[in-house]
Amino acid sequence: MNSQTSPVPELAEAYRDISSSTIGHFGREGHLPGLMPLAPDVSLVGRAFCVEVHAPDGAILREALIACPPGAVLMVACVGEAHCACWGELRSLAALVKGVAGVVIDGPVTDVRALRQLPLPVFCTGASAYTTRSIGEQGRVGEPVQLAGVWVRPGDLIVADDDGVQVLPEGRAWEMLGAFEQKQRQDAERREALFQRWQQGG
Secondary structure, eight states: OOTTOOOOHHHHTTTTTTTTTHTTTTTTTBBOOOOOOOSSSOEEEEEEEEEEEETTOOTHHHHHHHHTTTTEEEEEEEEEOOOOOOOOOHHHHHHHHTTOOEEEESSEEEEEHHHSSSOOOEESSEEEEOOOOOOOOOSSSOOEEETTTTEEEETOOOEEEETTEEEEEEHHHHHHHHHHHHHHHHHHHHHHHHHHHHHHTT
């Protein structure tokens, strides 16, 4: 099975309740620093579909949206002009039509007010009123890309929420799942015990 075009739902489902910070307790490998959700109370799990954009040329994103399979997370590596936004309202709407699970962009976005009203999780570095335009389809689709200094490969598992973004190669995701689940159980037990003590006045 080609994980680039056929996401494996079992792995993504197994991580639905795993937080990014739980993964972060086991080291910084795979953490994408500086990429945060545009809107609060967000959770995103899915397989990576990769594209590299050469700002200010954003034409390659059309090809990426056409090729991106439903349920995948579009991972957008931005090279070129760092303050040029390659993503906005119309591309978010196109992603929703396509069934994309969410978008992670190593760069700024535009149309922030509109994006916050849409049910598409968007992670980025910030906002910009300066945007890409169609010039000549520079870029790459469906190949490994680098976001925030971390290599992301097609089919990697993406786990993202209000605390940030984690990237897990499939092998490591399966290998570490039990440890992550145990950590979350332990944290839940400690949380409940501390909450009870707090309610009882210490």
